[in-house]
Structures are given as structure tokens and as C-alpha cells.
Amino acid sequence: MTFIPASWPRRLRSQEWFGGSSKDAIYHRSWMKNQGLPADLLDGRPVIGICNTWSELTPCNAHLRDLAERVKFGVYEAGGFPVEFPVFSPSESTLRPTAMMYRNLCAMDVEEALRGKCIDGVVLLAGCDKTTPALLMGAASVDLPAIVVSGRPMLNGHFRGERVGSGTHLWKFSEAVRAGEMTAEEFVEAEASMSRSPGSCNTMGTASTMASMAEALGMALSGNAAIPAVDSRRRVMAHLTGRRIVQMVKDDLKPSDIMTKAAFENAIRTNAAIGGSTNAVIHLLAMAGRTKDVTLTLDDWDRLGRDVPTILNLMPSGKYLMEEFFYAGGLPVVIKRLGEAGLLHRDALTVSGGTIWDEVKDVRNWNEDVILPVEKALTQSGGIAVLRGNLAPGGAVLKPSAATATLMQHRGRAVVFEDIDDYKARINDPDLDIDETCVMVLKNCGPRGYPGMAEVGNMGLPPKILKKGITDMVRISDARMSGTAFGTVVLHTSPEAAMGGPLAVVQNGDMIELDVAGRRLHLDIPDAELQARLATWSAEKSGANPRPASGYAMLYHDRVMGADTGADFDFLVGHRGNAVGKEAH
Template structure:
């Protein structure tokens, strides 16, 4: 960028560094204690690098190096990089769930961006909730913004074969419970499970949200799939640094990218990749921050009918390495566009081109991994939105992870009042349950298990596993990991703890699931439902509450609204706060 280019745009950072009065003196002087020369403050765009690096978030533990490559690009393009940390909410270690702190991280991001001298921001994201948290916070401020993902791990290995991080845990644990493998074999899998830096190498929530970021237009092409340790990941970081400086010159703010059209593209892409159900909650939350009206019905309207063409675990066979080598997300978008299945090909992306301009000539190297439209993994991979007297405000199911024969099912409920009750009861050899039963778990939603933990994919009763049963219908107000699988109904809203009808289900009640019709019903009369509701008592989640957890319980919205805080919805803009001196 030339000096003349810089003068075309009024830099927000000039409110800090552009005057020769007392305030300008102090802001520049304090920054100069880092050895920054005077010319860096002479009209250069200040680019924030929002870093979720943490050794407690293994998926993001390589971000120091990633940030250095972003800085190289920013400096090359004539900008000045300033790196800053924010809360790193990693799903792998953080209890009870990183979803509890997604909104906290978004608040950290929003206030860090708004209150500091920056003209644009690069978001370094990776583990599940860091991607939506940073996009939510940035959307509430609306500066030029670009996403750089940390990338997936290399393929896991066990007995000479590939295994998927996350997915293998669920599979191996069920095999132990069913007596198929020994505890020694189970523990031996640990060493080859996570072989390199990066996020889960399946199409779990981290990979899904990386694909969502790319399909939303907020990252450069190929950002979603390049392995974390591939040199091309660092090239992309460098090029993103260059591009963010250009975005300042073009005044290409996040609100110009995060349009309804791009959200519709992302919904359709999620079906094509067999993406995580968590995307439903996260996209709704991001849309709420930027001011886009996104509803559950949009997932039905836009997503249903789209074939799943990416053959990746947990829905298919391959892993993220193969996905990148096959052409990555641009290959998927090209398939969609060639088949007239990309809703909005003219939607703008951060490189200044439309999504179709970026992908129309994308090479497709492997038809097994990125399948042709006429040979899909699943004919209809769109997230199934369910409603009925058991889920008046909606519930979700992921068809690509479900057993087709169970997607229309009628069975009797086996009820667990909460996750602790489930853990104690599921192991009971005398539990009255069979393959046709419907496992129902309550009080694991946003308020009930503060943060809505990933416990919805309840493991099956050991006695049924031993008999060869591989899947059952499961219903809860919880979430499940994107790496998990099964015929699992999730995000039932309203949740039990908020008075939803899930809370009145009793052992032996008949439940009907009809994915094709989008219905989930408890087979009792309206009168019986009203009578049960009249005598029920809704309590509060057990255990001590931290200050933040209490804030969360009091202000979190339900799953159909994205689980954001009621007071955070909306765009508050990038106006410079008042001087403090």
C-alpha cells in the first residue's frame, strides 16, 4: 500500500496516534517502550491480530507461529501488526464445556477490538468455539475482518489404519463397553490419536466451523482444510496478512461480507460436507450480532435436499487430510455451483471476489472424497429441523450421521432426569430397555447444564451393545460433538430447565420421530400434557455457581436463538470510546 492509498481512508487508529496533543503523546510514547520507531505511527493501518493461543487449548497451541506469518504479510503490505490475546475456550480440556464460555470469549473479543487502536482485525481461530466466539465479537464491532484457521491435525493412526480424532473415541469406547476390545487396546489408541498440531481431523465442529467461515466469505479460499503442519497453512496466513491491509483501504467491513446470502450459502455447504449440528447454534449467534435475520426454518428452506458429497468421518470414510488433497472446500463449492446448488454465487468474500469467482475453476482431485452430485454419500444431508409438542421451538438431527431406518421411528421412552442420572442408570443390567426404546435425557440444555454440554449422543446400554445393537433414537436438550454420530435428536427447545415439555416425559411414554415430516411428538393428549405441566417443579442446575455461570443462566437465550446472551444480540459499531486522559 502506498502512502497515497493510506490517505484515502480515515484511519480509526488516528484517533489515538494522529494528534500532537497530550493524548497523542501518551499513546505513542507508551507504545514506543516496545522499541517501535516513530514512522510506524505516521498513517499506517494498525491491524489487530486476535490470538486464541493457549497451551490449555491443544488445537490452538501452534498459533504463536501462525501469528508470526500473519505479521509478515501485514508488514509487507504496509500495515503495522499488533497481536493481543483473548480468552481461549478449547473444548478438549475446559469443563464443563467450552460452550459455556463462548459468549464470555465473544465479550472479550468485542471489547478488545472496540477499545483499542486498530483499523482492522485478523481472527486466529481453531478449536470449536473459538471460531464463533471471535466472529461474534468482531461482528458486534464491524471492522474489516479476516479469519485464519489453525487447520486440522494429520490423520490419526491405529494398527496401521487411519482413525479420526474424536470419532475414534466414541467408537472405541462403545467397543470396550460391548466387550469387542480390551481396555489395553483402548488405551493403546491414545498415542496415535492426535499426531500433530491442529484441530480434530474429522468433520467435527472445528472443521465444520472452519468450513462455515470460508463459505461465509470471511476467509481466503482453502483456509478450512489445509493441515495445521502443512507449509501452505503458513502461506495462507501470510497472504491473509497482506489482504487485511488491502481491506482497510477498500473499507471492506465485516457487515459487507456477513449478509443473508452468505449465510444461506453456509447452510447449504453444511449439508454438502455433513457438518456438525453445532453450526445451527453458532451461525444463528453470528447472524444475530451482525443483524441478519436467520431462523431455524432457513435450514429447512435452504439446506434440505442438498446431497452430502464429502465422504468424511463421522458420516463417511476419510479425514481432513484427504479432503484438502482432494481440493478442499473450493472443490465442494464448485460441485455445488456446477449443479446449480449454490444459492448465492455472487455473494462477496474477503478477497474482494465473489464465492463463485473463487471456486468456479477449482480442481477436484478425488471423486471418492468429494463425490459427484449423482453419487452422494447421502441424497439429503440438510440438517433436519423438527417441531412438535415435544419441541415447540424446534430440535435438530443430523441425517448424515443417523441410521436411515431410525429416522422414522416410534418407541417408548427410557428417561434420564439429567446426565448424572444417565451415567448411573445406563449401566444397570436390569434396565428395561430394548433396541426400539427411545433414550430421553433432560436438563442438559443452556440453563440446565450451564453451557449445554456435548452429552446428547448418549452411549447405548452395555447389554444392547453386547447384543449387537449399534444405534438407537436418542433425544435431549443437549448438544453433541460434531465428531459424534447416531440417530440423535438435539437442542430440544425450550429446554427442560426452562419449562419445556421435555421435562414432563415419563418412562414408557410413546414418542414419534418423523424426520421426513419434520415432527417430534410425545403421544399424550393436550389435557394430559397440561396436567403434567401444572404439577411439575423446575429447579436450577445442581452444584455451586461461579459469578459468570450465574450471569449465563440468567441471560442465555434458548438453542433456537443461538444461545447468545440477550443483552449481546446486535451490532454496536466501531465508534471510538472517549479519551481517558
């Protein structure tokens, strides 16, 4: 018995493999049938890939095997044939030197798997910080019908009556130990309360931010971003997504139809409203670089987010966690607020087949202490501040909602760390020449310099400063910081030090001016002196990591672009389509 829906408007892509009675078609079908598949599954049904980043070494994604089964239920119900396949899973918490180094590797894996495999559409199962952007980058380059299901946050943590946010409290407790306010034994005791269920960070860290970006872009069903990992409604979301992707294949609804400039602008404003991670800047720039027609720049981030109030009262900017966000109504409530304020492209298309406004116009806010009224916003000017000046001609970023207001305009003496090892060797020295008015500068931690641009930009303060009760100082680097972190931290300084950017020649004692309102980052030395320093700089003398001799690390070093353009590989930028290559048999 053959299942051939009369309603399919065109020959399915999968039939390039399975259709007909040629030797090649029989070859493909016969090997698939060794799994015990009925013949009709391969003769006219849409084949739906389930791209799974499940791994026991990626704790944020370790529950995705269960969600994959739920997706399959939905695909079968809608008349499709689901096939699950793995791709490289860059774990945020277990991968060295940093997961960011392997985001592009994962994106390559996804792209080539989607293009080379016999599928008509794909469900992207993502969870942690890098898997969401990597899967969307690969999907955008291929442009098959695609939809995201996120693994989403773990349950709230609790320690001695205090609400504990994963990541955010790691930094807070660590600083408390160094300040002598918490014992090492208490820190270890708190460990068990930080991650008490499957899922990713329960703060508005990068994982939560990127799930929110997928929803705001229209690439996930409405409500996907906030449902806790262990809530039964997460399974329902996966089930419904399985149903939906089959219809998307029928309609030929592709990422290029959804990931438009209007969608990216919606996502940037949503990021501002939720106090999202600075990492979203790099990831959305890279995702836009894979689309057919979208041009996105750092200036778009500053232009679009500058006047958006941060209305989500979540750590690290606020006090609540993702559970409360979900119970309050989740991301649809935030998007509705943007629409009501005239800050949303209401007609942007989503994977639902309808507009983003259609998805959110009737939702309600169930807790106005979690999703705040605009007049009570954490900051009226949220978003990501893009700074420029002679210290960052290519731009640098700062997250105002996580910064200290009194430090947003500051002039201080530079205390320079040449790399992360230099920082670790000197930061605890009681004789370090530093006070709270200084500006901490960290070099050689950008995409090429680390390599991989690790989350070390939120340098811990010296113990002698912490013991004064000081919890924040201005910090500048070419690194990233975790979305769970906080502080007046200037990040992604471009060009990076390892590429000979001005950051590379900052010296101890130089005066640095930060003016967030004026969007200015200035090294206060004569221009002639700056140029003279740059003329004598060399990578060999700078302390930057040498070029790796072989392997992926060498490829990364040679081909990674700057943070200001998304830190993708230069040869991966662009849209390559889903054409099937020549048959090999």
C-alpha cells in the same frame, strides 16, 4: 521519517489514538515506543490487530503463535503495522463444565478488545470449535475490517492399519470396550494415534465445520478450511491473509459487507454438502444475531439444506479424514459443485474483494471418492433436519447423514434420564428396563440446564444392547453432540427442560414418535395430560441445576437464550459498531 500513504482514502481509526501532537497522542505513542518501535509505524500506517486464541491449555490452538508471526510478515509487507493481542480461549478438550458455556465470554472479550483498542482492522486467529464462532460474533458486533485464519486439522491418525479420526474413533473405541470387543489396554494404546500432530479434529467435527463455515461465509481466503495445521501451506495462508487485511482496511471492507443473508444461505448449504456438525446451527444463528440486517431462523436451516446431497465422504458420515479432503481440492471444490447445481449465491462478496464464484469456478476435484459425484452422494437429502411437534415446539435438530436410515421413522417407549448424573448412574445397570426399540431421553442438559449445553446428547448405549451387536438407538435431549459423533440423535430440543419445556415432563413408558421425513417429534399422550404435567412442573423439583449465586455462571444462567436462537446472551444480540469512547487522559 514519516510514512503517510497518499492513497489512504480517509483518516485511519488508529489516528484517533496516535495522530497529532496533543498530550493524549504523545501519551499513546510514547508508551507503544517502549517496545522499540520506529516512529513511522504510528504515524499513518494502518494498525492491524492479530486477535489470537493461542493457549497451551487449548490444544487445538497451541500452534497459533507461529501463525501469528506469519500474519505479521504479510502485514508488514503490505505497509501495515501488526499488533498481536490475546483473548479468552475456550478449549474444547480441557475446559469444564463445557466450552460452550464460555463461547459468549470469548465473544464479549473479542468485541470489547476490537472496539477499545487502537486498530483499523483485525486478523482473527481461531482453531477449535468455539473460538471460530466467538471471534466472528465479536467481529460482527464491532464491524471493523476482519478476516479469519484457521489453525486447522491435525494429521490423520492410524492404529493397527485402520485410519483413525479424532473424536469419531473415541466414541467407536469406547463403545467397543463396553461391548467387550476391545480391551481397556488396547483403548489406551490407541490414544497416541488419535492426536499425533498440532491442530484440531481431523474429522468433519465442529472445528472443521466452523472453519468451513468461515470460508463459505466469505470471511476467510478461499482454501483456508482444509489445509492441515502442519502443512507449509498453512503458513502461506497466514502470510497472504496478513497482506490481504491491509487492503481490506484501505477499501473499508467490513463483516457487514460480507456476512449477508446470501452468505449465510451459502454457508447452510455448504454445511449440508459436507455433512457438517449440528453445532453449526447454534453458532450461525448466534453470528447472524450480531449482524446489522440478517435474520436467520431454524426454518432457514431446514428449507435450505433439505435438498442438498452430502457429497463429502468424511468421518463421521463417511470414511476419509481432512488430509484427504485437502488433497482432493478442499472446500472450494464443494462450493463449486453447489454453484454448478444452482445452490449457491454466486455473487456473494468475500474478503478477497471478489465474489465467491470467482474464487472457485476454476478448481478441480482430484479425488472423486473423497468429494463424491452427486449421483454417489452419501445421502441425497443432507443438511440438518429441523423437527417440531408437541415435544419440541421451539424445534429440535437431527443430522441425517450421521443417522441410521431404519430409525428415521420410529416409535418407541421412553427410557428417561433426569440429568447426566442419572444417566451415568444407571446406564451400565444390567437390570435397566431397556431394549433396542426404546427411545433414550436425557433432560436438563440445555444451555441453562447443564449449564452450557454440553456435548452429551449422543448417549452411549447400554452394554447389554451393545453386546447384541446393536450400535444405534433413537436418542433425544436438549443437549448438543460433538460434530465427530454419529447416530440417530435428536438434539437442541427447545424449550429446554430447565426452562419448563415439554421435554421436562416426559416419563418412563411414554411413547414417542420420530418422523424425520415429516419433520415431526411427538410425545404420544393426550394434550390435556401434557398441559397438566407442565402446570405442576417446577425447576426446584425437576433436578435441574439451581441458579448459581454469583459470578459468570450466574450471568450465564440468567441471560442465555435458547438453542433455537443461538444460545447467545440476550443483551449481546445486535450490532454496536466501532465508535471510539471518550479519551480518558
